[in-house]
Amino acid sequence: MKSKNNRIRNRRSASDILISILTYVFFAAFAFICIYPFYYIFINTISSNDLSQRGLIIFLPKQLHIQNYIKAVKIPGLLNAATISVGRTVIGTFLTVIATAFMGYMFTRESLWGRKFWYRFVLITMYFNAGIIPWYITMRNLHLTNNFLGYVLPTIVSPFFIILAKTFVESIPKELEQAAEIDGAGTMKVFFKVIIPVIKPIMATVAIFAAVNQWNAFQDTLLLMTDTKLYSLQFILYQYINQASSLKQLVNSSSSSMVAQTVATVQTATSIRMTVTIIVVAPILLIYPVFQRYFVKGIMIGAVKG
Numbered sequence: 001m002k003s004k005n006n007r008i009r010n011r012r013s014a015s016d017i018l019i020s021i022l023t024y025v026f027f028a029a030f031a032f033i034c035i036y037p038f039y040y041i042f043i044n045t046i047s048s049n050d051l052s053q054r055g056l057i058i059f060l061p062k063q064l065h066i067q068n069y070i071k072a073v074k075i076p077g078l079l080n081a082a083t084i085s086v087g088r089t090v091i092g093t094f095l096t097v098i099a100t101a102f103m104g105y106m107f108t109r110e111s112l113w114g115r116k117f118w119y120r121f122v123l124i125t126m127y128f129n130a131g132i133i134p135w136y137i138t139m140r141n142l143h144l145t146n147n148f149l150g151y152v153l154p155t156i157v158s159p160f161f162i163i164l165a166k167t168f169v170e171s172i173p174k175e176l177e178q179a180a181e182i183d184g185a186g187t188m189k190v191f192f193k194v195i196i197p198v199i200k201p202i203m204a205t206v207a208i209f210a211a212v213n214q215w216n217a218f219q220d221t222l223l224l225m226t227d228t229k230l231y232s233l234q235f236i237l238y239q240y241i242n243q244a245s246s247l248k249q250l251v252n253s254s255s256s257s258m259v260a261q262t263v264a265t266v267q268t269a270t271s272i273r274m275t276v277t278i279i280v281v282a283p284i285l286l287i288y289p290v291f292q293r294y295f296v297k298g299i300m301i302g303a304v305k306g
Contacts, residue, residue: 038281041274045069049271068275077228077236078276085233086283088151089214096210097203099156104165104202105195109187119166126159136223146227151220155213161206168202169195208287215284237280240272 044052048063056062072078106112107119144150176198180190196203221235231239 038285041277045271045275045278049268052274053268053270068271069279072272072275072279075240075272075276077231078233078240078279080229081231081233081236082279084148084151084230085215088148088217088232089211089284092152092155092214093207093210095152095156096158096161097207100158100161100165100206101196101199101203102191103157103162104199105169105191107162107166108169122157122162123159132223139224145224146230147224148230150224151214151217151232154220155210158210161209164206165199165202168199172198211287212284233280237276240276 040058043059043061044057045068046064046066047057047061048065049068051057051062103122107115109115112118139145139150139154144153172195176194177190180194185193216234217232218234218238221230221232225231225235
């Protein structure tokens, strides 16, 4: 009887090991599928442009060089577009996070006049949208066309983020606010001294969403901006991908060492596309490692009332 039980335990142990192996294999394959496109583009930007153009760079880079990135800086408007994208991402994300946290907090205070009305007034915008033409007319009447504020002002209030923040704030013990109020703290002091230190996880979560939305935004530039100095990096990427062939000639002809150029470093349409893609995508990827430890906690508590 004892030996039979041992065999059963051994059999279960073997099945557990098999399941673990299959799980690791599955997630490793899934991770590879997610990572490989970025890896493929990157190794093609640092490999021979001639080999890359012919599709010969698959897994390992060949004839390493960084001339693509050096020459990409010479592409007209790229650095200015990067400045615009960084500016709108930093400023827009900051304003969105602060507004979301404050409104989420205020909608939990029973002393707020018409609290339920204003909360529903904000939420109703999630279900009704006038469309692009009325939106554009409104933006034009507010003088937000060809204006940097057109990037940040319309995104400050987001109903979805406010729902997350409000639900998170509701999970905070009321005794914290009451103790601060007994000590004489007003609404703003309670918000900055008590609420903000506690709701950092949901603020980090909102920051991730807002930063990604700002960085990847494309349509607002297309509709609102005709001044090339206000073009964002995503819009420039779209233009450069379509104009890669002409940009190839521009970058190559602007080089001061054309005689010394080799086939490996001469720009091609493929190298232009891939290099600009890495320049656009890489910065936003750095957002996730910074806020990752807050993200899961923030989204879980913000989505389900504790």
